[in-house]
Amino acid sequence: MSKAPVRSEEQIPQAIDKCVADGIIKAGSGIVVGAALSLILFKRRIWPVTLGTGIGVGMALANCQSNLNSTEVVKRSLSNK
Template identity: 45%
Template sequence: MSSKPSYSENIVNQKYDRCLADILVKTGVGFSVGVVASVILFRRRAWPVAFTTGVGSGIAWADCDRLFNPTRGPGTRVVTQATASENRTV
């Protein structure tokens, strides 16, 4: 079985597809949790639904950002050749 070369546009399309699916799933789960919490715990108020939907969307947005720019993670530092030579001590 020969593997076809993956073109950069196919890789980007796969990332966008994954992000779209991730946003839909996590926003839907957040909405569902908010509805259940609103009915059971908060006497049918609207704010739990809005809050948990926003949390789900925010988590999905952060995951997509991390997928497209993996070096922007917490605790990650990118060192270029110029800064590496400046930081050396003699």
């Protein structure tokens, strides 16, 4: 079964919701990986946690930018200019 088509007014908010969820997951994963590395390898320093969080947020921002640029509403508005 196919889904009903998404209205153009709902495309951008849905893309932003996905971006927020992706950002929370990737930042949380960065914190967890950084904390684990900090405890195991780096004698409880804070920089692995900061680095992991920054990498996670950066990856989420890149994915968000890609998703928003691929949204049909944005494509149509850019082609009209």
